[in-house]
Structure formats: C-alpha cells, structure tokens
Amino acid sequence: MGYTKWTDEHKNRVTELGKQGLSSSKIAQKLFDEFGVNLSRRTVSRYLSTGHTSSRYDKLKKNTSKVKDVKRGTEIVINKDGSTTSSTTMQMTSEQAKDPEFVLRAHGFNPDDWDIVSARNNFWQQNSQENGLIVIEMIGDMLHSDKINSTETVSGTILEDVDMPKAIDEAMQFTEAIVVTALENANTVMIKSVGGNHDFDISYMFMIWIKERFKQAQVDVNNRYRTAYLLGHVLISIQHGNVNKKNPAQILANECRHLWGIATTTEIHSGHLHFDKTEDQNGVVFRQFSTPKPSDDWETMNGFVGANKLMYALEYNDDRLKVEHFI
Template sequence: MTEYNFDRLQGETKFRHLVRLSVDKLNGLHKTDWLDIKEMFDFQHSGESLRKYAAGWKLLLENEEIEQLNSEEEITYKETTEILSDGSHKSDKLIRMNAEQSKDINYILEAHGFNKESWELVNAKNNIWNVYSKQDGVQSLYSSKITVKPKVSGFDVDKFLEKAKQEIIPVHIIEKVTEGIGLLEVPLFDLHFGVNTYESYIPVRDKTLSKIHSKKWDKIFFIIGQDLLHNNGFDGKTSSGTLIEKVDMDKAWDDAFTFYCDLINAAQNNSNSVECSYSIANHDDSMSWSLVKCLEIKFPDIKFDTSKKVRKSFVWNDVFIGYSHGHKGSSRLHENFLSDFGKQMAVAEVVEIHTGHIHTETAKDKFGVLVRTLSTKGKTDDWHDDNGFVGAHKRFQLFEYSPSSLDAIYYI
C-alpha cells in the first residue's frame, strides 16, 4: 500500500484537511485512531463523535452536496511562453507528472509542446505543486519552467572522419625545400562557399598560387575557417540555428575542399614547412571544422591546429599574429589578446591581430598592436546586405613577413 499523505495539501483549508483524513479513515485508507485524529485537529468532541461526523461528511461527498473542494477547474496557474532574441524559447507550465518523469528530458520537452527531434533542452526547473480536487483527489503536479533552443542539424563526426580516412588519398611532399626564406600568411576570411563557388574563386586561387610560387618560403601559414561555408548543415541554418539563405552544401563542401587542396599542395612543395589552423566562426563551426580535419587527413606531412578556441595565435621568429573571426568580443579584441597572449606579444617586433566577419577592411594601431579587419572578395549575402555591410572593396589580403618586419600586403 502506498504511504498515506497526512500533510495538509496546497489549497486545502484546515477543515477540509480534517474531512479528508476522517473520510479516508472510514474508507480504510489509513489506520490512525479516531482519538489521534481528534487531537491532531483539536476537535472539540469525542473520538466517537468524530467518527459519526465523518460518516455524514462521506455521505455528503458521495452525493456531491458539499461545496466543491478546490476542484481541478479552480486550479489557477498563469502559463507563459517567451521567444528570446537568440532564437531560444522559454516555457512555464503546470504539468501532471511523477518524480521519475520530472527527470526525463524527452518527457519534459513533449509536455511543454516541443518536438524532441527539433529542440534541445538548455535548462529546466521543476517544483512540486500538489493540489486536491473532488474528482481526482491528490494530484502530483509540477510547476515546470524550461529554456530550449533549436537543434542544429549535424552528423556523427567520428564516423564521418573514420570514413574519410578510408576514402581520402593522402598527398605527400614530393621534394623537400630546405632553404626557403620569409613567411607568407594566407588569411582568406569569409569565403562563404555556397554563396560563392570554386569557379568564381579561380582568379583568387590563381593569384594565391602565383604568390606561393614566387619564391621558396621558410613558412606558409594558412588560417582556414572564418565562415568558409555559408551554412552549418543542409537546412539553411548557421551554427546557432539562425535561418538564412539555404545553399547547396554538397557543392559548397566540394568546392572549398578542392580550393584548399590546390593551395596547400602547392605550398607544401614550395616551402620549408606549412602550418594550417582552423579558426571558428558563426556560420559553419561544425562543417568547416570537419572539412579542416579532412584536409589534415589529405596532407599528413603538414602541421594542423584544429582546436576550437575563439582566439588563437601564431609566432614565427619576431612576428606575432593573433586571429579571431570577430563575432565575439569585437570591441575588446586588443585587451582580450593581451590577456591571452601578453608575453608573446611583449617580445615580438611585429604584432598583428587579424579578424573578419563584417566583410569590410579596417586597421587600427593601438599601442603598437595593429588590429585589422580583413575584407573579402565574396559576394554580398543577404545578412550583410540587410545590415548595411555593402559597398566595401571586394578583395582578399596576403601578408609577407621577414623575421622582424611586415614587408608587404598583397591584394588579390
């Protein structure tokens, strides 16, 4: 037998509490002595009198002649829903569930009206809200408040990379270069493949290849990512689930992969060493990261950094290059990089910080730290058009360094 609840319930008066315990005693739901019930409520008659009163109360309840006891229809609870600016939703509802169900994420999502296949639970708070009604007796209800966000369509990265290792044919260095000089930085930010194509970027590829082949380099450094792809899946959404213009992601992936294979293969045969670093952005964090992992499989002789840190750095001789997409903390880039990489920046002769995101070229020298926002040659997508990021020069930049100076910027 379930343990009987002697406590006074939410919304239950002292008299109704007495009536419930007395009638339940007659119905055999508990075995408490009548004298104990009398003392519990300071009932001003004998235990036998209480038993007789209980018989009358039972009759009244059975014939529905007593006033309605806090019926289910009288349960008042202000249910609310709220849509936040980041696309997440808040819901506050009174839900009938037990203790186990209150721990079941899928049950809670569906109870609030959210499809578990489309929504992800961010947080939840459930407070018990027991009430008593004539029809159902004690009800286990919960005041349930949740925040959810749309699921970002993705795929099993581990399985994908395992298959990639089987399918991708590695390309090795043909002839090792040992006497190269200078550093070439290749930061092609905001390529947005999908809106742009391999064919439209052939002039960019050819000019970059021309610079790679212009001499033997000590180091060629690629920053890859930075909104390399326009969507983060196949449903026209960004990394945060924001709905934007949908593009052909099969072609976008193939175009981006082929584009960088052309450049990296040329670089590894024309420099002492090549390094590639993934730079996370707001459009395509999962898809572009996976693409860079595939490039890592394709070029096993090259060093890759595929970590997902928002702010990263690269050091070559007395040159420090910091880089971040610029979609987070853009107003404090100088301070944030000093906090993260202050020691490396302090000893460098050249300190550059390169960002993208707004598709517009800017440069600000702040106490010897050159913070640049790099432009793009990509087409203007809907978001940048709507937000007024239009009319900028359509071009990419390549940077050539000697061990202690920035020697040239090439516009392509």
C-alpha cells in the same frame, strides 16, 4: 682531490692524438696507459680547444669570451670555469630536445668531448623568410551554413538557401589548390584556424579533413574562438571577429604572455564583417579582412555591396609587415 701537473711531454702527446682524430675520452685513457697520469676528459678537451690545462686561466681575463655566428644565430660563451654556454635558434621536435647527443651536435659540439650540465629549450612556432614558411589563416565562415540539409548559423539564424554538399565540395577544391601550391613553394606550411559564427561546428570537421589530407603540413585543429602564433618576432592572433570585441589586445597579452614578451610587433586578424579595415591601437595592429564571396540577396537588399572582394597574402620580415599582396 689530487692535482696532475702537465709536462711538455703530456701536452705534445695530447696534441698529437688530437690531430689523429681521437676523442678527448680516448686521449685521456691513452695518457693513463702511457704515463700513468689520470686526466679528465674535460681537461683534455679544454687543452685541445684553448691551449690551457687549468680553468683558472680564465681568472686572468676581465670578461668571459663570446663568439657569435651571426648567420647561424648562435652565441657561444666561454665561462671562467672552462665550461661553455651556447645559445642558438634551430628547428627540432620535442623528442629531439630530450636527446643530449642531438642537442650537442645541433650546437656544434662533439658528444664524445662534451657533457650537458643543463639545457633549456623554448619552443616557438616561428620561422624565417629564408627558411620558406607560408602560414595559411582560416578565420571562420568558409562554409555559409552549419548544417547540411538546411541553411542555418550556429545559433539557428535562418539564412538564404545554399547547396551545402556543393559548397563543401567547392571548399575542398579551393583548399586543395591553395595548400598544394604552398607545399610546392615552401619548406614548412602551417594552417591556423578558428571557427566562425556561421560554421563553427562544421568547420571543425572540415579542419580534420585538412589535417588528414595534407599530412606534410602542420595543421592546427581546435575548437577555440581565437589562437595565436609567432612569425619571427611578429605575434599574430586570429579570431573570427564576432566575439571578444571589447579589448582583444589585453586578452591576447594575458593568454599569450610568453609570446607577447618575445614579439616586437603584434597583430590581430579577423573577418566577420566582410570589409577592409586596418587600425593601430596603442601599438597593436588590427587587420579586418574582406571576403571574396559574391553578394547574396540579403546583402544586396541592405546595400552591403560596396566592400572590396579580395583575398590577401601578407609578407613579413623578422619583425614587421613587409609587403601586402591583393589577390
């Protein structure tokens, strides 16, 4: 491959054309037209950004150069061959990740001047406090019965009679109030859910209604017994609490290995037993939440009337719980 020796005239002309706003590829074409020299777009781009004409200048440096933009969360590494490696955290869809121009611009590069040699994207369900994320967890048994005209659990246990049409209507009003408020006060709203032992089937249909009703929110409709998401570097798993009792932390580590490796704090959230309990088991925080429902006749008969009837809003920073609000 031939080698073109840069002259001062070439350098001055490249600098002049660069100040005029021409792209590297257009400047390379201009130099060929004017001087008959065949310079690559990448070589022109390197000269404009570094003042050097050859990638070999980097060999004079002991280490590669790094530039960090702390506020944006970006690290740019200038490699010895003149190429650049950029790492950053951004919001994008899977379709945008396939668009080279979008990826280049997201990293602060002009697509006319740069080519992507390779790219790797890791998709995390995460956001930060300053970006305004509110996550709503629905951990089962919002609806007392799994049937409409009789009051039974999923397994067929007969319960105290409840007016299910009225209960569903009130559940819709309650959900509407919470989600609308969240959408008004956050840039992004995620709704994560699992079914309970009372309402597993009917809650699945209820989540379909939520997804259709609130298209601005990111609604997770699933028929799983547990699910997990990443909030910054906090891994949170939700499950109703009636199953997977033996070693939920180990199951979480096996099922969500990538998220487990990223997280600095891990929590498991559950309900089911209707009373508060928080404990740390080998670094995994278990939060069992109470329920705000009034005591029914069965609970009163058996003396289960002393638990706090609360809802909770937990505020996290990037790596741990910051504030616990009682509602």
